[in-house]
Amino acid sequence: MSISSKVFITYLVCGTGLAALRLMPFLLLKKFNLPKAVVEFLEFVPIVIMTTLWFSSLFTAKQGHLPQIDWQYAIVTIPALITAYFTRSLMWIVVVGVASLALIRLI
Amino acid sequence: MNDVLDARTGVKDTLPTVLGYIGIGMAFGIIAHTNGFSPLETLLMSLMVYTGSGQFALVSMLPAGSSLLSMFMAVSLMSARMLLMCMTLAPKFKKEKLAKNLWLGFLITDETFALAITKLNYTKGKLNYDWMNASNIVAYAAWTLAGLAGCLLGNLVSDTKALGLDYAVIAMFLGLLYLQLITDQSLKIELQLIMIGVTMVLTYIGMIILPASATTIVVTVVSCLVGMGIKHVYFK
Numbered sequence: 001m002s003i004s005s006k007v008f009i010t011y012l013v014c015g016t017g018l019a020a021l022r023l024m025p026f027l028l029l030k031k032f033n034l035p036k037a038v039v040e041f042l043e044f045v046p047i048v049i050m051t052t053l054w055f056s057s058l059f060t061a062k063q064g065h066l067p068q069i070d071w072q073y074a075i076v077t078i079p080a081l082i083t084a085y086f087t088r089s090l091m092w093i094v095v096v097g098v099a100s101l102a103l104i105r106l107i
Numbered sequence: 108m109n110d111v112l113d114a115r116t117g118v119k120d121t122l123p124t125v126l127g128y129i130g131i132g133m134a135f136g137i138i139a140h141t142n143g144f145s146p147l148e149t150l151l152m153s154l155m156v157y158t159g160s161g162q163f164a165l166v167s168m169l170p171a172g173s174s175l176l177s178m179f180m181a182v183s184l185m186s187a188r189m190l191l192m193c194m195t196l197a198p199k200f201k202k203e204k205l206a207k208n209l210w211l212g213f214l215i216t217d218e219t220f221a222l223a224i225t226k227l228n229y230t231k232g233k234l235n236y237d238w239m240n241a242s243n244i245v246a247y248a249a250w251t252l253a254g255l256a257g258c259l260l261g262n263l264v265s266d267t268k269a270l271g272l273d274y275a276v277i278a279m280f281l282g283l284l285y286l287q288l289i290t291d292q293s294l295k296i297e298l299q300l301i302m303i304g305v306t307m308v309l310t311y312i313g314m315i316i317l318p319a320s321a322t323t324i325v326v327t328v329v330s331c332l333v334g335m336g337i338k339h340v341y342f343k
Binding site for chain 2: 002003007008009010011012013014015017018019021022023024025026027029030033034037038040041042043044045046047048049050051052053054055056057058059061062063064065066067073076077080081084085088089090091093094095096097098099100101102103105
């Protein structure tokens with residue numbers, strides 16, 4: 001098996017961009033402290049990112065159109081949340097979520 | 108989750124995400140196979156361009172003959188949130204050596220970031236290299252191997268959907284969101300609930316008016332700014 005130089009260069013260029021995004025904060029924040037306003041901004045990053053990653057997964061989006069909701073995904077939110085409430089275990093939430101979806105599709 | 112921060116616990120804490128990686132990774136591999144990528148090309152992409160959404164973009168853009176610049180822009184824009192995630196995590200590893208910091212940063216993903224943030228709530232705000240590295244490596248291995256498996260099995264398995272595995276990663280973010288909500292002390296729970304609502308609305312609007320590659324980063328930045336505003340006005 002071989003790999004074409006075009007594919008390899010694409011990987012290299014895109015990978016370098018990614019590395020820059022990930023490494024810059026670790027490189028710079030080793031030396032410097034963040035200003036207070038930025039720290040306050042970053043406090044919101046976890047809850048916001050987790051919400052938007054979860055919520056956007058429930059839809060198929062197309063710019064200029066209303067997002068189409070995937071009702072199967074949306075409904076499985078209920079058993080997954082109930083599991084979350086009772087077990088507080090990520091493993092159980094994932095297992096029950098996946099099993100519920102498989103069950104819905106079977107029916 | 109508990110307050111132990113060793114490598115073994117790192118592996119254990121990361122196991123729930125592995126199911127998600129298998130589901131999405133296999134799906135990625137199958138699409139790569141369908142679009143004419145060899146197993147080596149598929150594996151190398153996961154190793155070198157380690158980013159879920161960006162890889163899905165690349166497997167369709169590369170065969171379509173997109174320009175290098177447009178592929179670079181798509182991948183970078185989709186992953187721009189990495190900058191914010193790494194800014195949030197980096198201060199926790201200030202005491203570790205620079206090389207270790209960079210190695211950790213190189214392998215941060217949405218999933219390991221979310222796990223680390225949840226872990227902070229159990230460890231009184233502490234993280235260390237051993238735990239984070241173990242978590243990162245489990246994630247990296249699961250993702251790259253699942254992609255390779257998907258590509259190799261591309262002919263046999265055409266439908267990972269029947270197993271419901273496509274929901275694994277969504278369940279994981281929902282679960283981590285819930286755990287974040289009930290354990291995080293840095294923001295009041297009322298404010299967190301408001302932020303979930305605000306983010307859902309902005310995400311919905313974002314999906315309509317923004318190109319798919321920019322939605323997450325734009326919504327994240329705007330929501331965080333809105334959050335700062337709400338905090339200053341109502342939660343002082």
